[in-house]
Amino acid sequence: MATKQTDRRSWTRPTAFYNHYVKWAVYVIIAVFLLWSAWNMRISMARVMDGWDAAVGLVNGMFPPEYTTEFKNELLIEGLIESLAMSVIATIVGVIISIPVAFMAAENIAPKPVYWVGRGIITVSRSFHELIIAIIAVKAVGIGALAGVIALSYKTVGFFAKLLAEEIEDIDSGQMEATEATGANRTQTMLFGVLPQVMPRIVGLTIYRWDINIRHSTIVGIVGAGGIGATLLNSFDQYDYDFFLLIIIAIIAIVMVGELISTYIRGRIQ
Amino acid sequence: MLSVTDLQKTYPSGDEALKGVSLEVTGSETVAMIGPSGAGKSTFIRCVNRLTEPSGGSVELDGLELTGLSGKKLRNARRDIGMIFQEYNLIERLTVMENVLSGRLGYVSTWNAFRRNFDGDDIERAYEVLERVGLDGHENNRADELSGGQRQRVGIARAILQRPKILLVDEPTSSLDPESSRAVMDLLTEIAAEDDIPVLINIHEVDLAEEYADRIVGLRLGEKVFEGTPADLDETARGQIYRGEEIPEGAGPTGKVAAEAGDVGGVSSDEGEIRRS
Numbered sequence: 114m115a116t117k118q119t120d121r122r123s124w125t126r127p128t129a130f131y132n133h134y135v136k137w138a139v140y141v142i143i144a145v146f147l148l149w150s151a152w153n154m155r156i157s158m159a160r161v162m163d164g165w166d167a168a169v170g171l172v173n174g175m176f177p178p179e180y181t182t183e184f185k186n187e188l189l190i191e192g193l194i195e196s197l198a199m200s201v202i203a204t205i206v207g208v209i210i211s212i213p214v215a216f217m218a219a220e221n222i223a224p225k226p227v228y229w230v231g232r233g234i235i236t237v238s239r240s241f242h243e244l245i246i247a248i249i250a251v252k253a254v255g256i257g258a259l260a261g262v263i264a265l266s267y268k269t270v271g272f273f274a275k276l277l278a279e280e281i282e283d284i285d286s287g288q289m290e291a292t293e294a295t296g297a298n299r300t301q302t303m304l305f306g307v308l309p310q311v312m313p314r315i316v317g318l319t320i321y322r323w324d325i326n327i328r329h330s331t332i333v334g335i336v337g338a339g340g341i342g343a344t345l346l347n348s349f350d351q352y353d354y355d356f357f358l359l360i361i362i363a364i365i366a367i368v369m370v371g372e373l374i375s376t377y378i379r380g381r382i383q
Numbered sequence: 384m385l386s387v388t389d390l391q392k393t394y395p396s397g398d399e400a401l402k403g404v405s406l407e408v409t410g411s412e413t414v415a416m417i418g419p420s421g422a423g424k425s426t427f428i429r430c431v432n433r434l435t436e437p438s439g440g441s442v443e444l445d446g447l448e449l450t451g452l453s454g455k456k457l458r459n460a461r462r463d464i465g466m467i468f469q470e471y472n473l474i475e476r477l478t479v480m481e482n483v484l485s486g487r488l489g490y491v492s493t494w495n496a497f498r499r500n501f502d503g504d505d506i507e508r509a510y511e512v513l514e515r516v517g518l519d520g521h522e523n524n525r526a527d528e529l530s531g532g533q534r535q536r537v538g539i540a541r542a543i544l545q546r547p548k549i550l551l552v553d554e555p556t557s558s559l560d561p562e563s564s565r566a567v568m569d570l571l572t573e574i575a576a577e578d579d580i581p582v583l584i585n586i587h588e589v590d591l592a593e594e595y596a597d598r599i600v601g602l603r604l605g606e607k608v609f610e611g612t613p614a615d616l617d618e619t620a621r622g623q624i625y626r627g628e629e630i631p632e633g634a635g636p637t638g639k640v641a642a643e644a645g646d647v648g649g650v651s652s653d654e655g656e657i658r659r660s
Contacts, residue, residue, distance in 0.1 A: 287468060294461060294464070
């Protein structure tokens with residue numbers, strides 16, 4: 114019996130790291146980095162207390178939200194409508210540009226050079242935050258909604274084309290082959306063998322991106338690219354906190370309505 | 384008339400799927416190609432319409448050399464070759480009518496294809512073909528609403544709407560139950576006879592091949608090891624195709640082909656040994 118005891122085999126879960134020393138080294142590095150970051154910022158208790166007082170003052174200043182001044186209400190509605198319009202136009206323009214880019218960036222159907230061009234367009238579009246694009250667009254075409262539409266369309270391409278290209282890469286190639294075998298040309302093969310397979314995804318992604326564009330259209334105004342953002346920033350700069358809160362609530366309402374619509378439509382196409 | 388000479392295919396992985404197979408299909412005959420999985424049956428058929436690029440040999444359809452064609456010429460050649468697939472390969476989200484009419488894509492402009500603006504005669508003929516395959520009234524169903532047997536009949540309708548000079552059929556019955564398999568085979572041989580087009584079928588079920596084919600070709604490891612009428616396909620020939628068994632001296636008509644094909648019969652697999660014992 115005793116010999117059987119010593120033969121008993123033990124088991125520990127193999128580590129995901131190279132070995133256990135590497136594992137502990139990684140943990141130590143993370144801990145040191147965390148401590149250094151905290152020390153580097155030098156957040157003192159007094160600073161936290163001061164900040165707390167200021168925060169309470171701000172929130173007090175916000176309540177109740179102001180909705181009685183007719184002039185400000187008009188400003189608000191105008192801004193929101195502009196934001197909404199920007200999001201719709203930017204989505205449509207962005208999607209129209211994205212679809213050919215997505216076909217270019219799908220490895221299974223595009224020749225290698227075209228594929229790299231398509232991927233390149235997507236990467237460049239994904240590299241920058243919309244605010245950076247909005248700043249550039251404002252410089253290029255002037256303050257206003259056009260700059261915002263440019264920024265949002267530009268970002269739509271990176272998002273939409275990337276996800277659609279991945280969808281195209283997952284299609285059933287049999288349907289494409291069968292179309293090819295009838296003597297169809299390249300474009301016809303895409304129209305019959307590929308497009309019907311990714312159509313639900315195109316609709317779903319469009320709605321999803323519209324939903325994102327509504328949210329982003331409220332922010333690009335901060336740099337002068339149209340929409341409610343400019344009004345938001347102005348109210349804040351003028352210490353008009355109760356109007357600021359009204360704008361925030363309105364934005365939340367709009368985003369929620371957009372989300373409800375997009376959830377409903379996406380539910381219908383699944 | 385389809386005439387294939389010394390067709391070879393080596394995949395980039397180094398697999399030799401076809402090691403020089405020659406075959407002629409003429410008139411309105413039905414030729415069945417049988418063989419174990421991995422024998423190169425599908426590769427052979429796909430090399431004919433160049434869905435797979437052959438590495439060597441020649442494929443001639445009515446005197447036109449298909450290997451080496453590209454662009455418009457290849458597309459025009461493909462219009463004359465109807466293909467039916469194992470997994471049907473219908474465009475699932477489109478209607479039955481769109482699937483059938485897609486057989487005419489080689490004849491319409493891209494813009495008209497996008498608008499689904501097909502020729503009136505083609506639409507009329509699509510209705511006729513749907514009736515012929517027993518799917519009248521289903522033209523507005525989506526392809527993914529149909530049963531397996533029905534889908535394969537849409538696949539057949541699409542292929543014959545091309546008015547092909549030959550039908551290539553890749554494992555038409557593998558995804559079907561025995562009943563639907565027979566219906567599909569009946570339809571195929573019927574069409575071959577009526578429209579006077581030859582049919583080349585890859586098939587797993589040997590009994591279906593024997594029943595429906597005018598001629599049977601056996602492939603094994605990328606080489607042709609048997610060619611003859613269904614009556615010639617005796618136990619010796621089966622053993623040779625499926626188990627790589629050696630041909631006894633002076634055995635039937637299969638001996639002749641084996642001699643042409645070279646030394647293939649000499650390789651005896653372990654599986655064969657077990658089965659024989």
